[in-house]
Amino acid sequence: MLELRPSCEHCNTALPAHSTQALICSFECTFCAQCVDKVLANVCPNCGGGFAPRPIRPSHIDVSGNTLSANPMSATVRHRPVDPHKQALLVAAVGAIAAELR
Numbered sequence: 760m761l762e763l764r765p766s767c768e769h770c771n772t773a774l775p776a777h778s779t780q781a782l783i784c785s786f787e788c789t790f791c792a793q794c795v796d797k798v799l800a801n802v803c804p805n806c807g808g809g810f811a812p813r814p815i816r817p818s819h820i821d822v823s824g825n826t827l828s829a830n831p832m833s834a835t836v837r838h839r840p841v842d843p844h845k846q847a848l849l850v851a852a853v854g855a856i857a858a859e860l861r
């Protein structure tokens with residue numbers, strides 16, 4: 760099951776389950792949309808992959824018990840701010856390659 764992480768790994772801004780500003784990579788590294796755009800240039804600092812919007816887990820409807828309350832967010836904060844120099848090198852190396860071709 761997708762781990763819904765509570766905040767942006769870089770700036771630590773809160774990203775509640777209903778947030779439309781949460782983006783994830785395929786390994787569930789979680790960042791806010793502003794950091795993905797302004798800091799990361801759509802390159803995950805941990806794996807080099809691109810990002811997609813994190814799906815919203817339903818909290819107001821109940822289909823077969825697959826709800827947010829039955830499957831809550833992770834409480835584990837992963838605040839690992841990106842080193843701007845290392846990120847610039849990574850973006851220079853792979854940022855021009857479309858995410859689906861990396």
Ligand SMILES: [Zn+2]
Nearest residue numbers: 767770791794
């Ligand atoms: Zn952020």
Ligand SMILES: [Zn+2]
Nearest residue numbers: 784788803806
């Ligand atoms: Zn990643």
